[in-house]
Amino acid sequence: MSDAGPLVLLIEDEPQMRRFLRAALESHGYRFVEATTAREGLAQATSRTPDVILLDLGLPDGDGLDLARRIREWTTTPIVVISARGKEQDKVAALDTGADDYLTKPFGTEELLARLRVALRHAARAAAGDDPVFVAGDLRVDLPARRVFVGNDEVHLTPTEYKLLTALVHDAGKVLTHRQLLRAVWGPNAVEHTHYLRVYMTQLRHKLERDPTRPRHLQTEPGVGYRLKLE
Amino acid sequence: MSDAGPLVLLIEDEPQMRRFLRAALESHGYRFVEATTAREGLAQATSRTPDVILLDLGLPDGDGLDLARRIREWTTTPIVVISARGKEQDKVAALDTGADDYLTKPFGTEELLARLRVALRHAARAAAGDDPVFVAGDLRVDLPARRVFVGNDEVHLTPTEYKLLTALVHDAGKVLTHRQLLRAVWGPNAVEHTHYLRVYMTQLRHKLERDPTRPRHLQTEPGVGYRLKLE
DNA sequence: ATAACTCTTGATGAATTCTTGATGCCGGAG
DNA sequence: CTCCGGCATCAAGAATTCATCAAGAGTTAT
Numbered sequence: 216m217s218d219a220g221p222l223v224l225l226i227e228d229e230p231q232m233r234r235f236l237r238a239a240l241e242s243h244g245y246r247f248v249e250a251t252t253a254r255e256g257l258a259q260a261t262s263r264t265p266d267v268i269l270l271d272l273g274l275p276d277g278d279g280l281d282l283a284r285r286i287r288e289w290t291t292t293p294i295v296v297i298s299a300r301g302k303e304q305d306k307v308a309a310l311d312t313g314a315d316d317y318l319t320k321p322f323g324t325e326e327l328l329a330r331l332r333v334a335l336r337h338a339a340r341a342a343a344g345d346d347p348v349f350v351a352g353d354l355r356v357d358l359p360a361r362r363v364f365v366g367n368d369e370v371h372l373t374p375t376e377y378k379l380l381t382a383l384v385h386d387a388g389k390v391l392t393h394r395q396l397l398r399a400v401w402g403p404n405a406v407e408h409t410h411y412l413r414v415y416m417t418q419l420r421h422k423l424e425r426d427p428t429r430p431r432h433l434q435t436e437p438g439v440g441y442r443l444k445l446e
Numbered sequence: 447m448s449d450a451g452p453l454v455l456l457i458e459d460e461p462q463m464r465r466f467l468r469a470a471l472e473s474h475g476y477r478f479v480e481a482t483t484a485r486e487g488l489a490q491a492t493s494r495t496p497d498v499i500l501l502d503l504g505l506p507d508g509d510g511l512d513l514a515r516r517i518r519e520w521t522t523t524p525i526v527v528i529s530a531r532g533k534e535q536d537k538v539a540a541l542d543t544g545a546d547d548y549l550t551k552p553f554g555t556e557e558l559l560a561r562l563r564v565a566l567r568h569a570a571r572a573a574a575g576d577d578p579v580f581v582a583g584d585l586r587v588d589l590p591a592r593r594v595f596v597g598n599d600e601v602h603l604t605p606t607e608y609k610l611l612t613a614l615v616h617d618a619g620k621v622l623t624h625r626q627l628l629r630a631v632w633g634p635n636a637v638e639h640t641h642y643l644r645v646y647m648t649q650l651r652h653k654l655e656r657d658p659t660r661p662r663h664l665q666t667e668p669g670v671g672y673r674l675k676l677e
Numbered sequence: 678a679t680a681a682c683t684c685t686t687g688a689t690g691a692a693t694t695c696t697t698g699a700t701g702c703c704g705g706a707g
Numbered sequence: 708c709t710c711c712g713g714c715a716t717c718a719a720g721a722a723t724t725c726a727t728c729a730a731g732a733g734t735t736a737t
Contacts (some may be wrong), residue, residue: 291571303554310560315568316547323534329541337546337568340522373683389591409724410686417726428726437693437724438605439592604694640713641697648715659715668713 220244224265226256261359287313289358293334383443392440455496457487503529518544524565614674623671
């Protein structure tokens with residue numbers, strides 16, 4: 216966080232609300248970027264890496280929740296949702312999707328700013344060691360771009376392969392049990408299908424390891440699970 | 447990762463609201479402690495180290511905000527404020543004092559629970575960085591990552607070896623009887639198979655001790671059991 | 678509708694781990 | 708001094724868990 220003020224990404228399509236928010240932020244030393252669609256919002260989130268994201272759920276293209284989910288795939292940047300819908304169900308859905316706070320319109324400037332401060336407080340505390348690009352040896356996983364490289368070559372992963380890899384990246388260095396991985400990739404109902412894991416680990420190794428027989432990154436912990444080796 | 451459910455400290459004096467919250471939490475697998483005064487709340491916060499604190503601002507003795515401030519002096523445990531006062535000014539004051547969320551009465555059970563989940567998510571992420579690691583001399587056991595080091599070298603343990611070691615770590619310094627260890631590792635049916643213990647203690651010593659003949663960590667208590675020496 | 682890609686599932690040999698018995702050591706008791 | 712019980716160690720077969728190949732089912736894109 217530079218001394219130029221925290222950077223807020225504002226994803227909002229209504230011009231009136233945008234003007235209101237712009238005024239509130241500007242007068243309090245925040246820098247901000249704007250986006251008026253979900254697509255644009257996602258692009259800005261990846262390219263500008265804001266300190267906090269202010270997201271209106273009622274966007275013209277696609278669901279705001281979907282956007283939140285997409286963003287949460289690779290970053291923990293706080294998302295503060297603002298919405299006209301005040302139903303409890305809406306709040307629960309947004310918060311469980313990964314939003315960190317939920318404000319119902321209309322709301323006061325001061326409350327908005329206070330909740331933004333809370334979000335930034337959290338972000339500051341969590342910021343240490345939160346690199347959206349994982350690197351270990353010749354392996355590089357770019358979460359925001361959803362791309363994977365070995366050396367200089369990009370490798371294509373299927374959706375399942377990628378999910379498995381991100382699960383490992385998320386707790387890189389730690390041992391993840393079979394159950395943990397299965398739950399993360401195939402959902403809570405597949406917790407017993409250990410065989411899936413074996414098949415996909417072999418495929419991942421064939422794509423990511425120089426010598427799949429002697430894995431340097433994707434290590435198996437016999438009787439326990441797997442882990443992604445750091446360094 | 448205890449499966450007993452997160453521990454909530456509930457600081458609330460109104461009996462009716464307390465009953466409501468108790469029901470909401472209980473039916474969702476939370477454990478909780480209660481306090482009805484600020485003084486008691488502070489005491490519980492320090493002694494029980496809850497995962498999240500649910501704080502009503504309208505306490506009989508002293509200001510709830512004061513309590514929040516006192517708690518924030520030494521811990522970042524999430525504080526979710528619930529209050530009858532819905533003025534913007536109140537919210538701002540609470541949030542800036544260190545509260546992580548602010549709910550105005552009346553509120554729905556589902557929203558409360560969702561916001562609790564958010565708070566716990568934050569706490570979990572904040573805690574993820576620093577693993578509680580057991581250390582004794584050159585022996586280091588990182589339980590969350592399931593990794594064991596001797597000096598700077600990581601050693602690989604089989605599931606059974608690791609279970610045995612964690613049983614000893616769990617009561618480090620104390621003597622564990624043969625029966626206790628056998629029950630912990632092999633289950634209640636193997637309580638007689640003392641031989642298992644000998645075999646695995648030998649293996650553990652070979653992996654963890656500089657000189658397996660003269661163990662510095664894994665000490666045998668003749669006729670009783672074994673213990674992991676602290677230091 | 679077709680083709681290309683992805684996921685699921687079964688079969689098989691390889692690798693690791695667990696169990697079990699045999700053997701030797703040491704100190705105390707007879 | 709010798710025997711005995713508790714302990715440590717070694718090693719081999721049994722049991723479990725893994726890696727890998729391949730084929731058919733299911734999906735998605737064109």
